[in-house]
Amino acid sequence: MEKFNQLSGIAAPMDLVNIDTDMIIPKQFLKTIKRSGLGVNLFDEMRYNLDGTEIEDFVLNQPAYREASILVAGDNFGCGSSREHAPWAIADFGIRCVISTSFADIFYSNCFKNGILPIVLPEDQRDALMKDAEKGANARIEIDLEAQTVTSSDGEVFNFEVDAFKKHCLQNGLDDIGLTMEKVTAIDTFEATAGAARPWV
């Protein structure tokens, strides 16, 4: 997994609540057996007309935001399905950080497995960053994971919370399975004890 430490980039504003995983990556793109190549279909139905041409006013089609690496979004981003194709598509497009007031549980967890930092901020701070993002390509937002700060283009600094374990894994690009494998004795012990107590499982 790609490490995440600091990020300075263009933030794209998506001021819409409940952006769901069907919007992020519609179902027709789930028929892949790979993780890569989904960026071109990120937000497909909002981004392209039926004939495949771009919908001009969609934020990621606007010249200022084509190189965006941060999304600032409305409440409850990523609600809906468990499809990890959503963070795969986001990462493949080049977005490494999403800022909102809240995220759906499974999507939030999926982000950390794919080198994406989801940041939860209070509404007023998210709104301030939304306004900042609306300024376009000249307004670069900076993220520092170690310091747990977001800095707006005006230099305003917002602190955010992140689980220490998730932060550690993201900073070091660690593979969860490898870490859990180191605890195999604990799993063996649990299985033996639970197996005796609940043999029907």
Next chain:
Amino acid sequence: MSPKTLYDKIWDAHVADEAEDGTCLLYIDRHLVHEVTSPQAFEGLRMAGRKVRRPEQTIAVPDHNVPTTLDRANAATMTEDSRIQVEALDKNAKDFGLHYYPVSDVRQGVVHIVGPEQGWTLPGMTVVCGDSHTATHGAFGSLAHGIGTSEVEHVLATQTLIQKKSKNMKVEITGKLAPGVTAKDVTMAVIGQTGTAGGTGYVIEYCGEAIESLSMEGRMTVCNMAIEGGARAGLIAPDQTTFDYCMGRPHAPKGAEWEAAMAYWKTLFTDEGAHFDKVLTIKGEDIAPLVTWGTSPEDVLAITDVVPSPDSFEGGKVNAVKRSIDYMGLTAGQKLSDIEIDTVFIGSCTNGRIEDFRAAAAILKGKKIKDGMRAMVVPGSGLVRAQAEEEGIAQIFIDAGFEWRLAGCSMCLAMNPDQLKPGERCAATSNRNFEGRQGRGGRTHLMSPAMAAAAAITGKLTDVRDLM
């Protein structure tokens, strides 16, 4: 010992390791796998030279992509990319030695219907699947939730998940439900009150007389949509209804093991005085037959209501409602019962069980669907289909003008050929009304099977109580 909630008890019984910061390795009893969210996980195992740690606790079934038409044995009914996914699952199930129900097996169906039906899902278990509607299994008093593909790979390799505990939320539905009001209306009523993020960070325990009175099928419908309220999982304490459902299922314990299991299952309830971080109480009598009008499952209103005005909302929801009403082709103030539909879909992991079909058939018996209506019933499993045929329900659907399909996810998420075209409007018993969910430009109104049957007859969203 301090009193515990049902969730606390199941959680505590599955912690294999706990770090100082509270990060746990949660042991997983049952891992359900389908063709869409698993290929990359199996590929990951192969690349790392890893095995499935507990293949005997891992159950696979193709459901999302499979055609539901009667000619599906013909490979040409599937697009090539769908066929590749199903074939990959065939191969992965065989290579890794999983329990498998292929498309040709009468037990095949939607993963969340097959698991309980075969007795894989039992009280007190932890159940996961790379699908958000895994919440369904919470109906048995098991801790069940959806996971992403990386976590699918993690469970395959280690039989555990890295988790932190959620908070406890209680949703109590008191009293009795009125005639024409079903489990679907209950779960939609809850989301209507909490919103789609109201459950974020929580595991919900549903309780109260109205919940206790539900069958297992109804309880599965309620828990199924816990995820639509943002909760990690929904739970219902197991009782005699649960035990009766489980008894005799192919993979349920038998004999002395059954007795031992029962003794344990009877300890699975929330202790008197246990702490809930959030509580919601709804009077069962106050719930009316509901429909969704917008593009979020929280956009719920009684069928007797009207399309709301964006001005009646606050914050970011104002623009979202404007967008929804525009997408749905509606007008604020329009009566919901005036909305005309052209498609009806009865099925899905929410409402594809025998009880759902009985409820719809009771409305349809001796009647015809409106001329020009496209209506389909898609059983949740081959066994549901067989039972409905045996009970004469299938014939009622066919006589009314419905297509009687084979089992699969079908038009709930429209990954197979069952899709809406732009502008088509569907009365659906599934769980999501997102933009494009049932096909790009398609418009979805969620409701109960009985309400969908009523809409099929009149051609409009209809109060089922008028046809009872």
